[in-house]
Amino acid sequence: xxxxxxxxxxxxxxxxxxxxxxxxxxxxxxxxxxxxxxxxxxxxxxxxxxxxxxxxxxxxxxxxxxxxxxxxxxxxxxxxxxxxxxxxxxxxxxxxxxxxxxxxxxxxxxxxxxxxxxxxxxxxxxxxxxxxxxxxxxxxxxxxxxxxxxxxxxxxxxxxxxxxxxxxxxxxxxxxxxxxxxxxxxxxxxxxxxxxxxxxxxxxxxxxxxxxxxxxxxxxxxxxxxxxxxxxxxxxxxxxxxxxxxxxxxxxxxxxxxxxxxxxxxxxxxxxxxxxxxxxxxxxx
Amino acid sequence: xxxxxxxxxxxxxxxxxxxxxxxxxxxxxxxxxxxxxxxxxxxxxxxxxxxxxxxxxxxxxxxxxxxxxxxxxxxxxxxxxxxxxxxxxxxxxxxxxxxxxxxxxxxxxxxxxxxxxxxxxxxxxxxxxxxxxxxxxxxxxxxxxxxxxxxxxxxxxxxxxxxxxxxxxxxxxxxxxxxxxxxxxxxxxxxxxxxxxxxxxxxxxxxxxxxxxxxxxxxxxxxxxxxxxxxxxxxxxxxxxxxxxxxxxxxxxxxxxxxxxxxxxxxxxxxxxxxxxxxxxxxxx
Numbered sequence: 001x002x003x004x005x006x007x008x009x010x011x012x013x014x015x016x017x018x019x020x021x022x023x024x025x026x027x028x029x030x031x032x033x034x035x036x037x038x039x040x041x042x043x044x045x046x047x048x049x050x051x052x053x054x055x056x057x058x059x060x061x062x063x064x065x066x067x068x069x070x071x072x073x074x075x076x077x078x079x080x081x082x083x084x085x086x087x088x089x090x091x092x093x094x095x096x097x098x099x100x101x102x103x104x105x106x107x108x109x110x111x112x113x114x115x116x117x118x119x120x121x122x123x124x125x126x127x128x129x130x131x132x133x134x135x136x137x138x139x140x141x142x143x144x145x146x147x148x149x150x151x152x153x154x155x156x157x158x159x160x161x162x163x164x165x166x167x168x169x170x171x172x173x174x175x176x177x178x179x180x181x182x183x184x185x186x187x188x189x190x191x192x193x194x195x196x197x198x199x200x201x202x203x204x205x206x207x208x209x210x211x212x213x214x215x216x217x218x219x220x221x222x223x224x225x226x227x228x229x230x231x232x233x234x235x236x237x238x239x240x241x242x243x244x245x246x247x248x249x250x251x252x253x254x255x256x257x258x259x260x261x262x263x264x265x266x267x268x269x270x271x272x273x274x275x276x277x278x279x280x281x282x283x284x285x
Numbered sequence: 286x287x288x289x290x291x292x293x294x295x296x297x298x299x300x301x302x303x304x305x306x307x308x309x310x311x312x313x314x315x316x317x318x319x320x321x322x323x324x325x326x327x328x329x330x331x332x333x334x335x336x337x338x339x340x341x342x343x344x345x346x347x348x349x350x351x352x353x354x355x356x357x358x359x360x361x362x363x364x365x366x367x368x369x370x371x372x373x374x375x376x377x378x379x380x381x382x383x384x385x386x387x388x389x390x391x392x393x394x395x396x397x398x399x400x401x402x403x404x405x406x407x408x409x410x411x412x413x414x415x416x417x418x419x420x421x422x423x424x425x426x427x428x429x430x431x432x433x434x435x436x437x438x439x440x441x442x443x444x445x446x447x448x449x450x451x452x453x454x455x456x457x458x459x460x461x462x463x464x465x466x467x468x469x470x471x472x473x474x475x476x477x478x479x480x481x482x483x484x485x486x487x488x489x490x491x492x493x494x495x496x497x498x499x500x501x502x503x504x505x506x507x508x509x510x511x512x513x514x515x516x517x518x519x520x521x522x523x524x525x526x527x528x529x530x531x532x533x534x535x536x537x538x539x540x541x542x543x544x545x546x547x548x549x550x551x552x553x554x555x556x557x558x559x560x561x562x563x564x565x566x567x568x569x570x
Contacts, residue, residue: 019549020492021556022401028559031363031456075367075368076359076361077320077366077368078320081362087360110309116305117302117305120308168361171320208304211308264304267306268304268306268307271307271313275313278313278314
């Protein structure tokens, strides 16, 4: 995978001492990563009491103008965070089968050649989601996720959307969206599913992150043609770790590393999302 | 000065190994800094043959809508580079006398407390610029800069603007503009200056950079009132170093540190500009 990192770190001619990072001797804070960390921290704080199944994910896709359907165009040259509710666009979490194959190859290569101390684990999952109306007739629908082969129930939840941030990437073939949701376990519903979808998912796990490359086949009724989407997302693997670091963010009573663990987690999350976006080839727009 | 850097770098609880920077083990490239480096490199390549007095500077100020005069407003949450010629705005390189005093205090403190290996040097300059029509009646006007006290000529040049990039900083009190110019030495002009300006400048030098905090008093004629502006800019101190690193950028025949020296120089330049912008208090808009 291409990380595009530049590593020059000396002054030439070689008799000059290395350049300081700045007049202060340090890099100024990364405003983008800080904004994302503040957003996620704030959203986590808005979750319903006792709901700890927090899901933080970044999906790779394309931001489209709602009217024209064309990819969003803003007068800026580099990746930036769009102000919520200020631009009339939608996020399309889909890619071509060729793109999907491209990412599959990249991630498989990374699995065998990763240069980090941690290994990348892989699982190929075949899941079926069935959706049911909310038990009280209001609120979010209920999703039952089963292993396709065994039929064993993996999850039975209502998903509550807490918020999302759209990231516009004019230099890249794709944009991305960060979403914060909470999944609340509920009793298994009775009755008939309103619709179902099959997920053929290649799931790569690295440290605190899961990268899911999924082919989603949705069926809305016997008479309608199934819809097939190809999705790529990176998500935080352990809600309990996320919540424990979030609770200690900036706390003067814990160690410096504990105090900064949430921001380090979000930094790696943003880095991973960026690496995926920057490796998205053509064929999106 | 506030650098706003966050330094947490461990996972808690403390039995977890440190988090990798990404699935690739490295930070992805900083798209913003790369864009600025590409821009400056390209602009340098456009200079007239033999003109090596290249000036690269970042001015701190406010981007204003040309029609309303209000500060520019784009639907983004973090600092970004504006696409040239896409937004109808002008850059105002000015601040209040209180802001000026604020930066003077900050820079003086930094001079005495800098934590980098290099010291910061300081000079208080009193200069007078006189402007004359171009000798051939076309092209850029001629600027003669003299020491106010001794009258000694410091420079006699035509300044050719090569290009500029505007940086919008919605989280900060000020925006900034990067300009690339070339100053071409010319013979001293004969005749009367069209206008003059006095520069009372506090000039701080750190490694390859000069931070100039200047009060500019312009006089356009005996009958009109002088205009007073307060400016802050950071510029590259040595055009010859800039050009030598630019020439070796990415060259496979030189050492890695020489190959990367241009990008490291621009990284520190951007860092310094950001540190100034982030320390700009209120009172700009």
